[in-house]
Amino acid sequence: MALSTDFGPATALSCRECGTRYEIGPNFACIECFGPLEVAYEFGDVTRADIESGPTNIWRYRSLLPVPVDVSTKPNMQPGWTKLVKADNLAGELGMRALYVKDDSGNPTHSFKDRVVAIAVEAARNFGFHTLSCSSTGNLAGAVGAAAARAGLDSCVFVPANLEEAKIVVASVYGGRLVGIDGTYDEVNRFCSELIGDSLGEKWGFVNVNLRPYYAEGSKTLAYEIAEQLGWRIPDQIVIPVASGSQLTKIDKGFKELIRLGLVEPKEYRIFAAQAEGCSPVSTAYKAGHDVVQPVKPDTIAKSLAIGNPADGPYVLDIARRTGGAVEDVTDPEIVAAIRLLARTEGVFAETAGGVVLGVTRKLLENGKLDPDAETVILNTGEGLKTLDAVSAEARPAAVIRPSLDAFRTAFAN
Ligand SMILES: *Cc1c(COP(=O)(O)O)cnc(C)c1O
Numbered sequence: 001m002a003l004s005t006d007f008g009p010a011t012a013l014s015c016r017e018c019g020t021r022y023e024i025g026p027n028f029a030c031i032e033c034f035g036p037l038e039v040a041y042e043f044g045d046v047t048r049a050d051i052e053s054g055p056t057n058i059w060r061y062r063s064l065l066p067v068p069v070d071v072s073t074k075p076n077m078q079p080g081w082t083k084l085v086k087a088d089n090l091a092g093e094l095g096m097r098a099l100y101v102k103d104d105s106g107n108p109t110h111s112f113k114d115r116v117v118a119i120a121v122e123a124a125r126n127f128g129f130h131t132l133s134c135s136s137t138g139n140l141a142g143a144v145g146a147a148a149a150r151a152g153l154d155s156c157v158f159v160p161a162n163l164e165e166a167k168i169v170v171a172s173v174y175g176g177r178l179v180g181i182d183g184t185y186d187e188v189n190r191f192c193s194e195l196i197g198d199s200l201g202e203k204w205g206f207v208n209v210n211l212r213p214y215y216a217e218g219s220k221t222l223a224y225e226i227a228e229q230l231g232w233r234i235p236d237q238i239v240i241p242v243a244s245g246s247q248l249t250k251i252d253k254g255f256k257e258l259i260r261l262g263l264v265e266p267k268e269y270r271i272f273a274a275q276a277e278g279c280s281p282v283s284t285a286y287k288a289g290h291d292v293v294q295p296v297k298p299d300t301i302a303k304s305l306a307i308g309n310p311a312d313g314p315y316v317l318d319i320a321r322r323t324g325g326a327v328e329d330v331t332d333p334e335i336v337a338a339i340r341l342l343a344r345t346e347g348v349f350a351e352t353a354g355g356v357v358l359g360v361t362r363k364l365l366e367n368g369k370l371d372p373d374a375e376t377v378i379l380n381t382g383e384g385l386k387t388l389d390a391v392s393a394e395a396r397p398a399a400v401i402r403p404s405l406d407a408f409r410t411a412f413a414n
């Protein structure tokens with residue numbers, strides 16, 4: 001009883017494969033079939049007015065999340081309510097009619113990961129964990145470091161040692177422990193699974209492993225915000241980056257909940273998934289017509305998306321096919337071109353993951369899969385300043401001159 005109150009409207013964990021239900025706890029895999037567990041709810045009456053009168057962060061949706069009712073009074077990062085930019089200039093260049101960029105670089109540690117970590121922190125508190133941890137492709141490590149600092153928890157995060165410099169700094173500056181591992185993200189993740197079973201990892205909450213069911217729910221807030229910011233309407237099409245695929249599956253869950261609760265008109269919407277060619281296991285499976293995803297070894301500048309063995313890959317395939325969307329991938333040069341296009345047209349400097357999304361959007365328009373006349377939202381999930389290397393060779397001064405009119409005139413003659 002006490003436990004279910006602390007988790008708000010969440011009532012159980014349920015297996016996504018076989019439906020077996022479990023009490024709420026720090027578990028993530030089904031004992032019957034090893035399928036992933038997710039949070040199940042019994043929602044009360046939720047109205048638009050209740051939500052609209054809430055705080056301007058993800059806690060305005062607390063009655064739809066596995067968090068206590070007084071969550072906004074606790075020390076946390078208060079992420080969310082990021083800008084939905086109406087991208088008319090970009091739409092013009094792409095020949096689209098109604099295009100929006102949901103710009104999640106505006107979160108406290110400049111990526112969408114602050115949303116998922118905020119939910120995991122509440123779960124960690126409820127379960128009595130003293131240390132917050134994760135395996136990360138970069139952004140998650142920073143979000144965990146900051147959230148742990150604010151919440152007064154210890155943190156110890158694990159990343160591939162070859163990450164971008166800015167992500168190493170962001171993940172270290174909050175005072176927790178950052179451990180670089182010589183290996184890929186998938187190897188880091190396997191190491192964390194071993195740590196959970198060992199006394200070294202006792203009382204540790206790994207946000208994306210043993211707290212994954214709670215963590216994942218944070219991505220629903222992207223769906224809620226997009227719908228509310230459009231005037232309580234689900235867009236026709238949405239393009240979402242895929243690393244593990246968790247974010248994409250939970251945005252779909254969020255839209256479905258809004259419809260079920262009568263907060264938006266029921267409608268069909270199409271979900272498109274975006275990957276980098278250098279790490280495109282889901283896109284490859286999609287194009288081959290497969291239901292299973294073959295792991296790959298990543299090699300791409302889009303390091304935040306470099307998960308070679310994506311846990312939610314099969315669900316992404318299912319959602320893209322069921323909603324009439326698609327999965328597509330782009331090359332590193334296409335990612336860089338897209339980062340520059342978004343910056344030039346809308347003044348939004350995206351990290352490489354945002355370049356993947358816009359690059360894929362462009363490609364889907366070219367191959368006729370995306371309808372240019374339908375209302376479309378694309379995600380920018382991270383901040384360009386964290387992946388400067390992607391564009392630093394091309395984004396240079398137009399000239400370096402002496403401070404004189406003559407020098408300026410000479411440099412820019414004709
Ligand atoms: C983690 C991350 C994603 C995708 O995450 P999923 O594992 O698919 O939920 C997308 N963009 C950025 C910038 C990220 O850091």
Ligand SMILES: [Zn+2]
Binds near residue numbers: 017018019020
């Ligand atoms: Zn099961």
